[in-house]
Amino acid sequence: MEVKIEINPTQVARTLAGQMVHWHELGTLRNIALSGGSTPKLLFDLLASEFREALPWKELTYFWGDERCVPPDYEQSNYGMTRQRLLEPLAIPDKQVFRIMGEADPESEADRYGGLLREQLPLHHGIPQFDLILLGLGTDGHTASIFPHEMGLWDAPGFCDVATHPESGQKRITLTGQVINQARRVVFLVTGSSKAERVEEILGRKEPYLSYPATRVAPADGSLIWLLDKAAAEKL
Numbered sequence: 001m002e003v004k005i006e007i008n009p010t011q012v013a014r015t016l017a018g019q020m021v022h023w024h025e026l027g028t029l030r031n032i033a034l035s036g037g038s039t040p041k042l043l044f045d046l047l048a049s050e051f052r053e054a055l056p057w058k059e060l061t062y063f064w065g066d067e068r069c070v071p072p073d074y075e076q077s078n079y080g081m082t083r084q085r086l087l088e089p090l091a092i093p094d095k096q097v098f099r100i101m102g103e104a105d106p107e108s109e110a111d112r113y114g115g116l117l118r119e120q121l122p123l124h125h126g127i128p129q130f131d132l133i134l135l136g137l138g139t140d141g142h143t144a145s146i147f148p149h150e151m152g153l154w155d156a157p158g159f160c161d162v163a164t165h166p167e168s169g170q171k172r173i174t175l176t177g178q179v180i181n182q183a184r185r186v187v188f189l190v191t192g193s194s195k196a197e198r199v200e201e202i203l204g205r206k207e208p209y210l211s212y213p214a215t216r217v218a219p220a221d222g223s224l225i226w227l228l229d230k231a232a233a234e235k236l
């Protein structure tokens, strides 16, 4: 595991963008599972502007680590946010984009998307292997859409499953732990002082870190990078 601490969220995004260019030059960045939330928005804006010529974005394939079960044009849609800030500005062809259909029946969509991952990605030990999975960290220690009250989803048998937001009850589709930990690379993008306590507990292995789904992220054959700004790292 590698921990990189940058001065601010923009520098976090810039560091990741630079890493992505490097990985593409190595020929090992062909597909990406994106995350939602506010932190990735900075990254997407940067990729679509300063880094728009840095690599052939149209050649990569785009997936999601989780999605809210809402239609794509809803403000809460991770795909909708990504389309607005990344896919449209970079004119990514639809054929390169594999969104989770938030408008579909959750159980059937979890099955459909799991099957799609099996078709679209190389299998490693029979499990779809992403070149890169971006993850955020919730203030409750959740990651993707696996929340502490549903820790069992981490070990669910499928590649995707249906989660429930603990406060709103909103249904979500999420990758499960076996896919996340099969990735070649997993990068946590974590910014802001609201995450500092969780970061300290997880990286410092301080109880109740074992109750946080984010603690379970440990790619078996891949690399794990925690990309933090100073605020999120202030308790380290």
Ligand code: 6PG
Pocket (backbone or CB within 6 Å): 035, 036, 037, 038, 039, 040, 066, 067, 068, 078, 135, 136, 137, 138, 139, 142, 143, 144, 145
């Ligand atoms: C989502 C995300 C979620 C997010 C964390 C952190 O769909 O909300 O996938 O896991 O990454 O909640 O979100 P912020 O980056 O907004 O803090």
